Amino acid sequence: MERIVPIGNGTKGAARRWPLYGSAASRAIERQAAEGLPPHALMQRAGQAVARLARAWRPHARRVLVVTGGGNNGGDGWLAAALLQRHLRGIPGASVQVWPLGPTARMPDDARWAWAEARAAGVDVIEAPTPPATPADLIIDAVFGLGLSRPVDGPARDALRWLHGCPVPTLCVDLASGLDADTGHWWIDAPPQPGGPRITLSLLTLKSGLFTGLGRACAGEAIWFDDLGVAPAPQHAPDAWLATPSRWPDVPALRRAHASHKGSRGDVVVVGGQLPSASDGVGMAGAAVLAARAALRAGAGRVYVGLLNGEATLPPWDGGQPALMLRTAQAVLASALPEQAVVVAGCGGGASMAEVLPALLARAPRLVLDADALNALGPAAREGARSPAAPGDPWALRRAAGWRTVLTPHPLEAARLLGTDVAGVQADRLGAARALAHRLGATIVLKGSGTVIAAPDGAPIVNASGDGLLASAGTGDVLAGLIGARLAHGDANDLPAAIAEAVAAHGGLTQRWTGAWPPTATDLLD
Numbered sequence: 001m002e003r004i005v006p007i008g009n010g011t012k013g014a015a016r017r018w019p020l021y022g023s024a025a026s027r028a029i030e031r032q033a034a035e036g037l038p039p040h041a042l043m044q045r046a047g048q049a050v051a052r053l054a055r056a057w058r059p060h061a062r063r064v065l066v067v068t069g070g071g072n073n074g075g076d077g078w079l080a081a082a083l084l085q086r087h088l089r090g091i092p093g094a095s096v097q098v099w100p101l102g103p104t105a106r107m108p109d110d111a112r113w114a115w116a117e118a119r120a121a122g123v124d125v126i127e128a129p130t131p132p133a134t135p136a137d138l139i140i141d142a143v144f145g146l147g148l149s150r151p152v153d154g155p156a157r158d159a160l161r162w163l164h165g166c167p168v169p170t171l172c173v174d175l176a177s178g179l180d181a182d183t184g185h186w187w188i189d190a191p192p193q194p195g196g197p198r199i200t201l202s203l204l205t206l207k208s209g210l211f212t213g214l215g216r217a218c219a220g221e222a223i224w225f226d227d228l229g230v231a232p233a234p235q236h237a238p239d240a241w242l243a244t245p246s247r248w249p250d251v252p253a254l255r256r257a258h259a260s261h262k263g264s265r266g267d268v269v270v271v272g273g274q275l276p277s278a279s280d281g282v283g284m285a286g287a288a289v290l291a292a293r294a295a296l297r298a299g300a301g302r303v304y305v306g307l308l309n310g311e312a313t314l315p316p317w318d319g320g321q322p323a324l325m326l327r328t329a330q331a332v333l334a335s336a337l338p339e340q341a342v343v344v345a346g347c348g349g350g351a352s353m354a355e356v357l358p359a360l361l362a363r364a365p366r367l368v369l370d371a372d373a374l375n376a377l378g379p380a381a382r383e384g385a386r387s388p389a390a391p392g393d394p395w396a397l398r399r400a401a402g403w404r405t406v407l408t409p410h411p412l413e414a415a416r417l418l419g420t421d422v423a424g425v426q427a428d429r430l431g432a433a434r435a436l437a438h439r440l441g442a443t444i445v446l447k448g449s450g451t452v453i454a455a456p457d458g459a460p461i462v463n464a465s466g467d468g469l470l471a472s473a474g475t476g477d478v479l480a481g482l483i484g485a486r487l488a489h490g491d492a493n494d495l496p497a498a499i500a501e502a503v504a505a506h507g508g509l510t511q512r513w514t515g516a517w518p519p520t521a522t523d524l525l526d
């Protein structure tokens, strides 16, 4: 059994990728494993793992309530109840109660066997439609796991609303009941915020839905994993990969590179940051400066900022980071920077972004598109790869030339590109990122809790670092700058993996934060 998140303090430790599986692949792995094992072996291992973690997490819990459903997730709960009952037997005041939601008569074989074990162990079964009045020190949520793929209503919904709002430490078996294993969609019409401390133990496989969408919000403070002694066969391809942690930027390696110079670290140019004009008074230069500062902080050799709106007066320098080279976007376009540097375009670009975007698409072999550059993408991008491509279609030209295009949308920007809404994107973030990657032949970084990095080929990567402290203006600009710096460092043959390093490092910035006040985007770069 291993703890997967939160990532330990050794964030610079060995990078490890975990395979993530959806429900179909998990079931296939389970079927194949079960064929080679004695009856009920997997459920026995699952129940043992649940009981072991429950005891380790809450060693002083005396009154345990196990809430079970009618499938094998419930079966895991029944067996854990049997084992905890044996462990607590004879301790004054100790009790293990099971509250089954719905009839136990039609349970699958494994679960029926576990139910019989629990009855034989003498667990107390609550036969009531309403939650037990007896207080518990620990709740085990074993209602739904892989088997949930539609909204929960009726008595089950009421019970789950009670369970999730309960201020009692709760261990979720496989998944918090209500969470979709594939997507991280939440199937209950009540907020997924846990009422008390909570952890989740994923069994057999790590499910994709645990790490993106509402997965992390529902799973609690830690996600544990027990593979039940099963190694998936190679034919079971992962649906995604969990990336944790990042070794980049590798400060010791930069220190050791005695023969290096600023040119060998690579150049980044940020094009964006609309300066306020006399007519509209709207300025967003700070976003471009944040991206540029992030690129510089992460070790890019030279960082330029091309600010938009030539009518306005260009600030002479950035007082916080005078090493940045400020100029107008027109000056950038008049130079060879689009060809030579990694171009990060869009941060704070506003409506002016549309004026420079066509030139950047046509000239920049390494291009990161964020924010207003995404909003300025024309119908060619929305329609995606056309066959045959219209003459001059920049996307077709970029694909043909093997140029690198990275898009970093947040869910609303992704929704605009896909012609859907935020709910549509969030309901299946892996699917949305894959769809955009296919459509554009580009690498997509779909931001949010469990950022998804998807290329046109291969399984997406899901980022495990970061938390709610990132939810403030400007942190996305910082990410765009970090991705720019990572690409400028070279050695990005595996583009999604290189981007995942930058995304993981970005999330790691909040992990280091110890201040009493939440950090601003600038604080993250101190």
Ligand SMILES: NC(=O)C1=CN([C@@H]2O[C@H](COP(=O)(O)OP(=O)(O)OC[C@H]3O[C@@H](n4cnc5c(N)ncnc54)[C@H](O)[C@@H]3O)[C@@H](O)[C@H]2O)[C@@H](O)CC1
Residues within 6 Å of the ligand: 030, 040, 041, 042, 043, 046, 069, 070, 071, 072, 073, 074, 076, 108, 110, 143, 144, 145, 146, 147, 148, 149, 150, 151, 152, 153, 156, 173, 174, 175, 203, 204
């Ligand atoms: N069989 C085994 O040996 C193993 C089983 N495992 C456990 O088994 C789980 C999967 O078991 P199942 O496939 O039986 O699925 P679940 O137990 O997750 O769910 C199936 C049950 O939920 C009910 N249900 C589904 N959607 C509902 C809705 N919207 N409203 C009300 N009821 C609903 C179904 O009628 C059925 O009773 C895994 O998540 C895991 O916890 C794992 O421990 C691996 C080993």
Ligand SMILES: Nc1ncnc2c1ncn2[C@@H]1O[C@H](COP(=O)(O)OP(=O)(O)O)[C@@H](O)[C@H]1O
Residues within 6 Å of the ligand: 371, 410, 446, 447, 448, 449, 450, 451, 465, 466, 467, 468, 469, 470, 471, 472, 473, 474, 475, 476, 477, 478, 479, 506
């Ligand atoms: N709850 C969260 N958990 C993890 N990461 C988050 C969370 N909220 C925001 N982020 C991250 O913060 C960044 C916000 O980016 P974005 O929405 O573009 O903001 P802005 O445009 O203001 O900079 C993204 O990298 C996103 O993944």
